[in-house]
């Protein structure tokens with residue numbers, strides 16, 4: 001660990017850079033960097049499109065070797081990467097370290113999986129011909145990523161793209177470009193060709209987003225962010241029928257049945273709701289708690305919340321950092337006020353925002369028609385909805401336009417199958433509060449998006465299937 005974590009990215013820092021990255025914990029400037037305009041990004045895409053030709057000709061094993069070197073450098077620099085991440089995102093340092101390991105996992109996993117991009121032979125329709133399929137890289141890809149996971153949202157797109165033989169140009173979120181640039185610097189140190197993977201921070205996100213959808217050399221766009229921006233990009237992608245992977249908003253139900261282990265369920269809520277101060281797309285958004293255990297569960301949750309320590313993510317023992325900025329904290333405070341006004345009952349928290357900080361909050365007496373139950377909260381606030389039976393829980397859980405992650409706690413094997421099958425979500429965690437991993441397919445249904453990241457399904461997002469018919473036999 002160097003004393004200055006920014007040493008990794010000094011070559012990118014500019015005293016007069018128009019992108020000013022601030023520490024949400026105290027408002028201090030972390031660093032200033034250049035902004036890419038659409039013309040510059042266009043030239044970078046052209047270069048990436050040239051670089052991918054030689055890259056795709058390497059064997060998967062040769063690509064894997066360079067990717068493994070990149071993975072190893074990320075892990076060797078994990079402490080500095082985590083500190084950069086905490087400085088620009090506010091995330092508690094322990095969570096940032098966890099994200100580096102988790103994010104690096106995608107690089108390692110896809111480097112290996114690239115070796116298994118198997119085609120097939122298919123029994124044919126004529127004795128004179130044979131059918132084969134081969135998988136080929138999609139080509140030059142682009143990605144747009146959010147600030148809540150400044151490192152992992154990039155590696156889970158770039159790693160499968162590179163493993164498949166594609167090139168990738170990434171526009172990181174305005175708030176967290178420094179971690180992204182550090183990843184680029186380490187990829188170059190590892191020997192990954194410079195033009196193959198580029199990070200393009202910009203102040204003109206919408207112009208660059210439109211360019212990604214209109215540049216003739218971009219074959220695929222992968223986006224993680226809000227459903228609203230996903231809709232804009234999907235409409236723009238119609239111009240060239242650009243392939244899309246969209247990982248959008250969620251409204252995760254977290255259901256606690258009367259046969260659940262309540263202590264385990266409380267720990268699940270702490271992990272799922274309060275991690276990253278509630279700013280993840282898979283955060284529990286609504287706690288659905290069965291009548292008979294409602295009060296006991298809320299009591300236990302309240303006691304456990306009392307043990308959380310809020311503060312600057314760099315400080316020892318802090319497990320709840322600030323939100324990404326003061327505007328977001330004020331928005332969350334408004335959501336809470338509105339919910340109380342609509343009849344919600346405050347159990348803990350609920351104070352005004354303090355700069356970018358917002359205290360962990362629980363509100364009971366919430367109903368599914370309230371605004372808080374319909375939209376992503378993106379803050380450390382847990383609304384509790386009562387339900388009577390399994391059918392009602394499933395009905396409330398599915399009463400949303402979103403379908404990303406769902407959670408439930410139960411020990412009954414019959415109920416576990418019924419509820420898992422009944423939830424209209426891309427991912428369901430049972431008796432667990434955290435579900436994302438490079439080995440599993442992450443993604444949503446309904447307005448939470450399309451496509452999967454992680455696992456062998458994540459690789460196929462960056463490959464085209466070609467059917468070859470061999471006749472004249």
Ligand code: ADP
Pocket residue numbers: 144145146147148171172173174205206207208209210224225226227229230232
């Ligand atoms: P979040 O709520 O996570 O900030 P957004 O969807 O607003 O979600 O942002 C996610 C990413 O999308 C960021 O990198 C942001 O800069 C980018 N973005 C926002 N608006 C647009 C747009 N019109 N076109 C392309 N990218 C955009």
